[in-house]
Amino acid sequence: MLIWHRWFGLGASLWLLLLALTGSAITFYDELDTWLNPDLRTTGQSTPGAAIPVERAIGQAQRVLPGFQPWMIDLPNAPGQTLWMLGRQDAGGHLRSIQLFADPADGRVLGWREQGRPALDRRHLMDVLYGLHVDLMLGPVATWLFGLVSLLWLLDHVAAALLSVPRLGAWRDAFRLAGRPRSGRRRLDRHRAPGMWLLLPTFALSLTGVTLAWPEASRDAVRLLSPVSERLDHSLPEVAGATRAIDADRAIALARERMPGARVDSLRILPHVGAYAVRTFDARDVDDQGRLWTYLAMDDGRVLGQRHDRGSSGGDLFFVWQYALHSGKGFGLAGRIVVFIAGLATALLCVTGVWLWWRRRRAAAPGRASGLAEAPTPS
Structure with a gap:
């Protein structure tokens, strides 16, 4: 586990540093973009x-x-x-x-x-940060790579926790900053303690990073345990040359007639299936996005179907929480602040981990004076 943790950290620290810093920034995407524009x-x-x-x-x-x-x-x-x-x-x-x-x-x-x-x-800064976080602005291959980094990071949480708490009776030590200033123990604790303080939030970020980067593979895996339903437009038949006989305003009005008093979040135009998807807010929502989808035909406005992202199974519940957890929006402003801090802490872990490795490598170099060598400590 020590070897795994060391080499994972050295190999993935650059990627994790990028993901952590851009992720912290886009936690407040709307606020920052509004301030800039x-x-x-x-x-x-x-x-x-x-x-x-x-x-x-x-x-x-x-x-x-x-x-x-x-x-x-x-x-x-x-x-x-x-x-x-x-x-x-x-x-x-x-x-x-x-x-x-x-x-x-x-x-x-x-x-x-x-x-x-x-x-x-200022026009494009937040959009660039968002693109770097999702796929380095390079497309699906980079998204797949970030999914792999997230999966390895998820596994590394287990190794890091066991290395930090080798004996249950001494678990409190993993959360403390001990040792003299500038000592090897203090450097170790600066790496270990923040990781333990935020172990659960960063574990959630690594897990949701996998599911958001690899949505289909994640759904296939969860289906082994529980059914997972898809958006209804994925099952609607393709329509060639669909025309919008019913305009967007009428589609929104028809959705409101079906759900009096419902507040509309957004509208999607889906010409490939000849439909509108009107998203409205609902009591079952887990974040600040309307999760109730109403599909209406573009030709005559008839309702083609309705589905809430919460679904009816444990698998649906798992997936409706993925973005809500990754963004922190599932717990309001407090959740977003935790995600912001967890991102900064992850960046700090990347820096302190590489620094620890570099210091020990220098101390172990042949020919160095024995008085400069540091005693080995758990990583």
Whole structure:
């Protein structure tokens, strides 16, 4: 276990450091992005629950960006927030992902930015940090690599805990900073104690890192123990050349008629199955996202199905909590603060672990004076 922990730390510390620092930053993605881009993210005119001209906003977006096709529209959840569209623009055969922001009062376009653009200006900084955290902005191969790092990190939690507490009777020592300042024991404790203080949050981050990076493989594994259901649009038949006879505003109105008083979170446009997916908030939600999906046909507005992410099985319950735990949003602001601190602590563990290894390697080098060698201590 000592050999495993040492070589895992040396091999994965750079990746974990990147994941930890970017993860801590995007824990407060909306707040930081709003601070950097108040002209895109805020307006003094919006009122949640009022009729928002979504279709007018789509039309104005397409006039500003010819060839733009939104696939997700996030409605404001609080006064002062803007309408946020995610979509793609076909600019002369060149497809690019777009984030567009509109005034929910009249659909007026406030601005837009290209998603995934590698720029560190205020418009793109938070988007770049998010992309680095998910896949290094390189695509599925990097996402798979991060899933592997998360899986090995998950296994390393077991090794680290057993190395830190070799005897149950001395478990308190693993949480203390002992030894003289600048001594080998103090350096060890600076590495060991923070890891033990935040062992449960970082264990949760490593587990959810696996399930979010490897969703299909994770679902296949959980299905060995409990059924896991999928979103309904995955089972709807493909529709060639679907037209939006029912517009977005009508789809939202029909969803509200089915659930009087329900607050709409977002709308997805799914032309490949000829449907809208309206997400509404529900008492079963585990975070700040509406988890009740209502699917309506684009041609006549009929309800194709309805499903809450909570589902009806233990497997569904497990997966609905994955993002809520990874982001900390399942426990509100307190949960996000814990995730933020756990990310910083993980970065600290990467640095102190490599520093410990380097100090001991230097102390063990042949020809060094015996008085400079440090006594070996558990890692």
